Amino acid sequence: MYLYNFKGDIMYKVLNNDLIKEYIDETPDIRALLLSDDESIDKLDVSEIGDGNLNFVYNIKCDKKSLILKQAVPFLRCVGEEYPLSRIRMVFEIEALKIEKEICPQYVPKIYYDSVDMSLVVMQNLDSHKILRGEMINREVFPFLSEHISTFLADTLFYTTDFYLSSAQKKEGVKKFINKELCKITEDFIFTHPYEDNETNECNPKLDISVVKKFRENRDVKTAVAKMRYKFMTDAQALLHGDLHTGSIMLNKDETYVIDPEFAFYGPIGFDVGIYLANLVMSYFSLKEDENFYKDYVLAMIKDTWEMFASKFKTNMVENEKKRKSLQWSYPDGLEHFGHYADSFVKDVFDDSVGFMACEMFRRTVGLAKVADVAGIEDLERRAEVEIKVLESAIKFITFNYNSIDEVIEEMQKI
Amino acid sequence: MYLYNFKGDIMYKVLNNDLIKEYIDETPDIRALLLSDDESIDKLDVSEIGDGNLNFVYNIKCDKKSLILKQAVPFLRCVGEEYPLSRIRMVFEIEALKIEKEICPQYVPKIYYDSVDMSLVVMQNLDSHKILRGEMINREVFPFLSEHISTFLADTLFYTTDFYLSSAQKKEGVKKFINKELCKITEDFIFTHPYEDNETNECNPKLDISVVKKFRENRDVKTAVAKMRYKFMTDAQALLHGDLHTGSIMLNKDETYVIDPEFAFYGPIGFDVGIYLANLVMSYFSLKEDENFYKDYVLAMIKDTWEMFASKFKTNMVENEKKRKSLQWSYPDGLEHFGHYADSFVKDVFDDSVGFMACEMFRRTVGLAKVADVAGIEDLERRAEVEIKVLESAIKFITFNYNSIDEVIEEMQKI
Numbered sequence: 001m002y003l004y005n006f007k008g009d010i011m012y013k014v015l016n017n018d019l020i021k022e023y024i025d026e027t028p029d030i031r032a033l034l035l036s037d038d039e040s041i042d043k044l045d046v047s048e049i050g051d052g053n054l055n056f057v058y059n060i061k062c063d064k065k066s067l068i069l070k071q072a073v074p075f076l077r078c079v080g081e082e083y084p085l086s087r088i089r090m091v092f093e094i095e096a097l098k099i100e101k102e103i104c105p106q107y108v109p110k111i112y113y114d115s116v117d118m119s120l121v122v123m124q125n126l127d128s129h130k131i132l133r134g135e136m137i138n139r140e141v142f143p144f145l146s147e148h149i150s151t152f153l154a155d156t157l158f159y160t161t162d163f164y165l166s167s168a169q170k171k172e173g174v175k176k177f178i179n180k181e182l183c184k185i186t187e188d189f190i191f192t193h194p195y196e197d198n199e200t201n202e203c204n205p206k207l208d209i210s211v212v213k214k215f216r217e218n219r220d221v222k223t224a225v226a227k228m229r230y231k232f233m234t235d236a237q238a239l240l241h242g243d244l245h246t247g248s249i250m251l252n253k254d255e256t257y258v259i260d261p262e263f264a265f266y267g268p269i270g271f272d273v274g275i276y277l278a279n280l281v282m283s284y285f286s287l288k289e290d291e292n293f294y295k296d297y298v299l300a301m302i303k304d305t306w307e308m309f310a311s312k313f314k315t316n317m318v319e320n321e322k323k324r325k326s327l328q329w330s331y332p333d334g335l336e337h338f339g340h341y342a343d344s345f346v347k348d349v350f351d352d353s354v355g356f357m358a359c360e361m362f363r364r365t366v367g368l369a370k371v372a373d374v375a376g377i378e379d380l381e382r383r384a385e386v387e388i389k390v391l392e393s394a395i396k397f398i399t400f401n402y403n404s405i406d407e408v409i410e411e412m413q414k415i
Numbered sequence: 416m417y418l419y420n421f422k423g424d425i426m427y428k429v430l431n432n433d434l435i436k437e438y439i440d441e442t443p444d445i446r447a448l449l450l451s452d453d454e455s456i457d458k459l460d461v462s463e464i465g466d467g468n469l470n471f472v473y474n475i476k477c478d479k480k481s482l483i484l485k486q487a488v489p490f491l492r493c494v495g496e497e498y499p500l501s502r503i504r505m506v507f508e509i510e511a512l513k514i515e516k517e518i519c520p521q522y523v524p525k526i527y528y529d530s531v532d533m534s535l536v537v538m539q540n541l542d543s544h545k546i547l548r549g550e551m552i553n554r555e556v557f558p559f560l561s562e563h564i565s566t567f568l569a570d571t572l573f574y575t576t577d578f579y580l581s582s583a584q585k586k587e588g589v590k591k592f593i594n595k596e597l598c599k600i601t602e603d604f605i606f607t608h609p610y611e612d613n614e615t616n617e618c619n620p621k622l623d624i625s626v627v628k629k630f631r632e633n634r635d636v637k638t639a640v641a642k643m644r645y646k647f648m649t650d651a652q653a654l655l656h657g658d659l660h661t662g663s664i665m666l667n668k669d670e671t672y673v674i675d676p677e678f679a680f681y682g683p684i685g686f687d688v689g690i691y692l693a694n695l696v697m698s699y700f701s702l703k704e705d706e707n708f709y710k711d712y713v714l715a716m717i718k719d720t721w722e723m724f725a726s727k728f729k730t731n732m733v734e735n736e737k738k739r740k741s742l743q744w745s746y747p748d749g750l751e752h753f754g755h756y757a758d759s760f761v762k763d764v765f766d767d768s769v770g771f772m773a774c775e776m777f778r779r780t781v782g783l784a785k786v787a788d789v790a791g792i793e794d795l796e797r798r799a800e801v802e803i804k805v806l807e808s809a810i811k812f813i814t815f816n817y818n819s820i821d822e823v824i825e826e827m828q829k830i
Contacts, residue, residue, distance in 0.1 A: 162648045167602055168595045170648070178590045180583045187582055196742040219752040222744070226756045233577045233585070234652050327611040329637070337634040341641045 011117045014073050017046050029113050034062040053078040072119040089262045090119035092179050096264035103159045107152045132249040136283045139294050146301050148256035150308035157269045158316040160239035174236050179265040191229035194367035206380040207387050212366050224398040228355045236266035244272045246279040270352025278360035285389045286373040306405040310346050317342040358398035365390050389415050426532045429488050432461050444528050449477040468493040487534040502534035504677045507594050509536050511679035518574045522567045547664040551698045554709050561719035563671035569727035572684045575654035589651050594680040606644035609782035621795040622802050627781050639813040643770045651681035659687045661694040685767025693775035700804045701788040721820040725761045732757040773813035776805050804830050
């Protein structure tokens, strides 16, 4: 597939293992990252390593140097050319990566090159890092993960809100990140299809379908899900990652990186927090009865992530207000009152997070996309037992009010 | 002031009584509305009638024909050229008028001509209609007003939401109506300055300043106002009018028109409803003890406006869902459950409306802009008594929860 510009030059082409060498040879900015001027392009070792649904990802090596080239194609990779999806998503990914990098350089891969025309980005190869989901399935422990992720969340989310940006800057951000196609995917696959008899849904054949029907026709669940969906569609609070599950995190014992922000848009803060927590909760339920050590570890991750996030977000709010010294809060008790407002704001984010967490748990069980932690359980009867726990706790999470993450964890332990 | 395009032609100039005739003579589409080809431009009778803060408004007559020409100038009219304000606001006004006109033709003036370059719109002259605020000050009664305004609110707000529009159309709307400058005016003058010791504030010298200080340093009021401000800045629910006070409504006994939507943007539905209700509440408090008939009339307006709006908005939601027949609610009790969701949605709008109502009441008392209903009371002592009632009820409205408009009205009667 080739696209031409108005002068007739090739502007976009879908790369493959061969074309990629040619492309690098013609693109001095990338070539210089890997080869000296007199070295031949044949020295490069290219392999496609993408396992996602959307894009092609190439690992390109030359001696000890290596990098990642990620290209968006104008269709849904996992389906094929008959499911078109605009390449504009790469623009959102590039722009979001740059903003996240500015806010949290330690948690975002380095970007070496990007091309909007070619819908590609060249970035740091995280080859000493692995995907968190796989590591949790292997029962690996990461002592700094909750510290890192809570900072990533608190900082990327705070520094893109109206609290930090000027009113005009924030509105420019909203406009720039109107991400219609990828938001529609979330609206459909997280907030709509799982709650109806939709042909895209897929279910473990051993899962008792009457349980599914029970929440699909439950007034309070349906109302609560409709509210979360509406909130997702209207509440332009902060620039979200938009898809922060445990497959979007690469890490080793020391370092944590968040990747793949193509779903980025201005949405409710609780969405990023809730999606991540949901993936921890599902990992927890996937554990066998005797895996007490890892159960405690995952529960601690859930508690730490929320509590550290909440504390850091509040600190961001209060420290920013101390610097800003806005007239509005400049009276003897003003800063204390602002702290009360910050607490109340963070509590609203907590409520949203628990709601979004529940939606992610429903859809990863009865919708199209699954999580390997649960769907990878080979014994379908045991998998169904786990899934029932996931669904039953999701029903509680979306219909009850909780005052703290401890109450949420207690609820999990009761199920 | 002249602005030129790239060819050197005049693209924009500020009109005045003389230049306006010249402009009409050069603009066949406007000329033909008033004059036959052989009639001279000298037949036109032009007078400037604008009394707003922002724009120039001309009444142009020729025999029995007449129309209104409204032009935005690149500064704040009420201050002068030293307070620049971009003319882009006229684009928002024109675009919003067109959308409102499509949704509610009977409540929006006809638009005959518009020019983005010249920042002007030519529209129906509502010369048998008067401004609602003045009419309420004259204690006039309008039997159809609440019916009309509740329909305007329920329809313009519903038909621009995600309930009615596709996800992509709605997002295009949000993008198009990023109205930075005029939103900033609201953020500052409704949600910030009135709650601080800001130099732009103006107060009745007879108003006990200790009452003002009491809410400016009250933790719960400050927190609640900060939440409403944040909601205004983030909650992109529907295309709002954005400035729907009783000065933005022109009417006679039979007809009602809503004018001046230059503040239009995607915001929380309760903002339009709350601003309008606040202006009724202030009119109520401005009445003298013995004006029982008009007191009852205004209370009925408040009750009817809310209840009719709530019922019409819910009907719009339910009827739309009946037509749409989305799979999600297609089960035996689905439509009943959707009705429950609609009730819950409308209750959230109610809570928002009461909150925004309180903000408008604060700012119209201690901020820069006043309402003539109260500020026009010549006896400053009596005016201060009214203002204390407005402030005290605003404090209640913003810090308490109410279940119905009847509870709000009861609260008003207690004060």
